[in-house]
Amino acid sequence: MLVLLAFIIVFHITSAALLFVATIDNAWWVGEEYFADIWRVCVNNTNCTEITDSFKGYSTVQAVQATMILATILCCVAFLIFVLQLFRLKQGERFVLTSIIQLMACLCVMIAASIYTDRREDFHQHNSNVYLLTSEGKYGYSFILAWVAFAFTFVSGLMYLILRKRK
Structure with a gap:
């Protein structure tokens, strides 16, 4: 046991680490001379522009930012609740609260990555057409990590739902 x-603990910590990297790092969309994430667009690794309300689709970017942050927070809260429940639950009770919170984190990651997948063109197209990054490039490793984190949080949430406290 x-x-x-x-x-389970290592799996959960790995999920949280993946969420942190996917949220913070700047490789959601990469090209030869630029990279972009949900926070900024950088050209030639020196000219970085924060994504602000002057960008087309800024409200959609904010939705992705908010759901990724929420997913990371929920994953960390689920871990803390798991540790508390580990010592407080009676033998045979399930970690239902931990599972629900972890599955909510999973849902948030899925929503963020899905919105980004659908609306990527809007994110990186500046109104002054300085950055027209929609036609070239590919999804970066942070975007892929977000989808991997989705799978990890989903499996983790299911493990908590099935897990019974034993000696």
């Missing part, structure tokens, strides 16, 4: 518990 101790090995299973260690695996």
Whole structure:
């Protein structure tokens, strides 16, 4: 049982780390001379512009930012609740609250990555057409990490739902 518990803890911490990297790092969309994320657009690695309300689709970018931050916070809260429930629940009770919070984090990541996938063209097209990044480039590793974090948080949420506290 101790090995299973260690695996669950490591899996959850890995999920949280993936969420942190996907939210913070600047590689959601990359090209030869630029990279972009949900916070800024950088050309030649020196000319970085914060995504502000002057960008087309700024409200959509804010939705992605908010849901990624919320997913990260929920994942961390779920871990803290898991640790508390580990010592407070009676034997045989389920970690339902931890599971629900982790599945909500999973839902937030899915929403953020789905919005980004659907509306990517709007994110990186400045109104003054300085950055027309829609036709060239590819999804970066942070975007891929967001989808991997979705899978990890989903599996983690299911593990907590199934897990029973044993000796």
